[in-house]
Amino acid sequence: MEVRFWGVRGSVAVSGEQVAWVGGNTSCLEITEGEHRLILDAGTGIRGVGDALMAAGRPVKAALFFSHLHWDHVQGFPFFTPAYVPSTELLLHGPGAGGGSRLRRVLVRQMQPPTFPVTLEAMQARMEFADAVARRPVTYGPFTVTPVELPHPNGCLGYRVDSGGHSFVYATDVELSVDRLTPEIVQAMQGCDALCLDAQYTPDEYHGRRGIPKKGWGHSTMVDAAQIARAVDAKRLFLFHHDPAHNDDTVRAMAEEARGHFARVEPAREGHRIAFG
Numbered sequence: 001m002e003v004r005f006w007g008v009r010g011s012v013a014v015s016g017e018q019v020a021w022v023g024g025n026t027s028c029l030e031i032t033e034g035e036h037r038l039i040l041d042a043g044t045g046i047r048g049v050g051d052a053l054m055a056a057g058r059p060v061k062a063a064l065f066f067s068h069l070h071w072d073h074v075q076g077f078p079f080f081t082p083a084y085v086p087s088t089e090l091l092l093h094g095p096g097a098g099g100g101s102r103l104r105r106v107l108v109r110q111m112q113p114p115t116f117p118v119t120l121e122a123m124q125a126r127m128e129f130a131d132a133v134a135r136r137p138v139t140y141g142p143f144t145v146t147p148v149e150l151p152h153p154n155g156c157l158g159y160r161v162d163s164g165g166h167s168f169v170y171a172t173d174v175e176l177s178v179d180r181l182t183p184e185i186v187q188a189m190q191g192c193d194a195l196c197l198d199a200q201y202t203p204d205e206y207h208g209r210r211g212i213p214k215k216g217w218g219h220s221t222m223v224d225a226a227q228i229a230r231a232v233d234a235k236r237l238f239l240f241h242h243d244p245a246h247n248d249d250t251v252r253a254m255a256e257e258a259r260g261h262f263a264r265v266e267p268a269r270e271g272h273r274i275a276f277g
Contacts, residue, residue, distance in 0.1 A: 001031065001032070001033045001142075001143075001161075001163045001164055001166050001168070001275075001276040001277065002031070002032050002033070002273055002274065002275050002276070003029060003030070003031050003168055003194070003196075003273065003274040003276075004029065004030045004031075004032075004271070004272070004273045004274075005023075005029055005045075005238075005268050005269060005270055005271065005272050005273075006025065006028040006029065006030055006045035006046065006048045006049050006270065006271075007023070007025035007026045007027050007028035007029075007041075007043040007044055007045020007046070007048075007076070007270065008022060008023055008025070008027070008045075008240055008241070008242055008267075008268040008269060008270055009022075009023065009024055009025060009026050009027070009043075009072075009241070009242050009244060010026065010027070010072060010172075010173075010198075010200050010219070010241035010242060010243060010244065011026070011072055011200075011243070011244050012026070012072060012244050013025055013026050013043075013044045013072075013244075014244045018247040018248060018249075019247055019248060020248065021248040021269065022242055022248050022251050022267055022268075022269050022270065023045075023269055023270025023271065024244075024270075025043060025044040025045035025047075025048070025076075025270060026043030026044045026045060026072040026073070026075065026076065027040075027041040027043040027045065027067075027072060027073050027172055027240075027241065028040070028041050028042060028043045028044070028045030028046040028048075028049060028076060029041065029045075029170060029196070030049050031143070031161055031168065033141065033142050033143070033163055033164065034141075034142070035061075036140070036141030036142055036143065037060075037061065037062040037063070038062065038063050038064075038065065038140065038143055038145065038161065039062050039063070039064045039065070040064075040065050040067070040159060040170050041065075041066060041067055041073045041074075041172070042064065042066065042073065042074050042075075042076050042077040042080065043072050043073050043074075043075060043076050044075060044076040044079075045076060045270070046076040046077060046079070046080045047076050047079040047080065047081075049080070050079070050080040050081040050082050050083075051081065053081075053082050054081050054082060054085075059087040059088065059089075060082040060085070060087070060088040060089070060090075060125075061088070061089040061090075062089075062090055062091075063090075063091040063092075063093065063138075063140045063143075063145075064090060064091070064092045064093065065093045065132055065138075065145060065147075065157075065159055066092070066093065066094055066095055066099075066103055066132070066157075067095060067150075067156050067157050067158065067159070067170070067172050067173060068095055068152065068154065068155060068156040068157065068173060069094070069095070069102065069103065069106045069154075070154070070173070073172075073173075074106055074107065074110065075110070077107055077110075078110065078111050078116060078118065082125065083123040083125045083127070084122065084123050084124055084125070085124065085125060086124040086125065086126075087125075088124075088125035088126065089125065089126045090125050090126070090127045090128070091128050091130060091140070092104075092127060092128070092129050092130070093129075093130050093131065093132035093138065094129065094130075094131060094132065095132050095147070095155065095156070095157040096131065096132070096133065096134075096155065096157070097131055097133055098131060099131045099132055099133070100129035100130045100131045101129065103129060104120075104129045107120055108120045132145075132147045132157055132159075133147060134147050134148055134149040134157060134184070135147070135148070135184065142163045142164065143161055143162070143163045144161070144162045144163070145159055145160070145161050146159065146160045146161075146162070146188060147159055148160065148171075148184055148185055148187075148188040149184065149185075150171060150173065150174040150176070150185070151174060151175050151176065151180070151218075152173045152174055152175060152218040153216075153217075153218045156172070156173045156174060156218075158170060158171035158172070158174065158185070158188060160188045160189070160192065163276075164276070164277055165277070166193050166276035166277055167191070167192040167193050167194075168192065168193060168194050168196070168274070168276070169188060169189050169192045169194070169195045169196065169197075169234075170196050171185075171188075171189070171195070171196065171197050171198060172196070172197075172198050172240055172241050173198055173218055173219065173241060174197070174198045174218070174219070174220060175198075175215075175216070175217070175218050175219055175220055176197075176198070176220050176224060176228060177220070177224040177227070177228070178224070178227045178228055178231050181228065181231065181232075186231075186232055189228070189232040189234060190232050190233065191232070191233050191234070191235075192232070192234050192235070193234075193235050193236065193276055194234070194235065194236045194237075194238060194274055194276075195228075195229050195232070195234040195236065195237050195238065196238045196240045196268060197220070197225040197228065197229065197237060197238070197239065197240060198219050198220045198225065198240055198241045199220055199221060199222040199224075199225040199239035199240060199241070199242075199254065199258070200214075200219035200220065200221075200241045200242065200243045201214050201219055201220070201221045201222075201243065202221060202222065202254060202257075203221050203223055205221075205243075206219075206220075206221050219241065222239050222254040222255065222257065222258040222265075223257065223258060223261060225237060225239055225258065225265075226258035226259070226260075226261035226262035226265055227261050227262070229262045229264075229265070230261060230262045234262075234264075235264065236264045236266075236274075237258075237262055237264060237265045237266075238266060238267070238268040238274075239251070239254065239255055239258065239265065239266070239267045239268060240268045242267070242268075251267045252267070254267070255267045
């Protein structure tokens with residue numbers, strides 16, 4: 001199993017030399033094992049996934065799992081080139097009961113005039129929509145994907161992916177601390193080989209000591225993320241969903257502070273790969 005980060009930014013994509021090390025695309029991860037492929041979220045990072053798959057020159061088959069349907073997690077899908085190719089097969093999981101139908105409606109709406117010139121019907125891939133429901137594992141090839149409910153405005157799902165005796169947990173867009181861990185979240189994260197966890201704010205930003213208070217906005221701090229990783233005995237922690245206002249130096253400093261609470265911390269960065277086994 002291998003994980004590759006294609007988009008690690010939260011809220012809105014950014015660009016410039018000040019963010020070149022971390023990357024500026026919004027949320028998207030790719031998990032592969034052999035020819036089997038999962039894609040987690042479809043922020044602007046999914047465009048790069050599509051370009052790489054098209055360059056490989058082979059028919060594309062993948063399962064997509066959406067954490068939630070906020071703009072920065074769906075906005076890249078219209079630019080996912082394999083979706084326009086008839087030989088492509090996509091199984092798209094929307095979050096929650098009825099999530100598949102809800103996901104399709106969202107993708108249709110964002111590709112309607114006057115805000116977009118090409119409709120979803122222009123995508124000629126074979127697309128099947130399904131639900132991702134908390135505590136109901138989904139098997140896809142060698143992967144077992146277990147959704148878990150996360151506290152976030154309008155709801156959000158995290159995903160634990162198990163394959164070949166290894167585990168990866170994706171928990172973006174969650175406002176969480178050690179004292180707010182539920183038994184379900186602990187079970188999903190417990191002992192994982194790698195934990196990718198929302199760490200959008202510094203404690204000063206979260207509590208309003210610097211700027212507008214962010215409490216209740218649905219995101220965690222890097223200190224909370226590190227303390228959670230230690231509490232669930234994760235082997236590695238990747239700080240994720242970087243704030244668009246944070247440049248590379250800020251993200252590096254946040255990671256360094258987080259290491260005071262959990263040693264094996266690093267920022268999620270575009271293009272970085274995690275190999276298991």
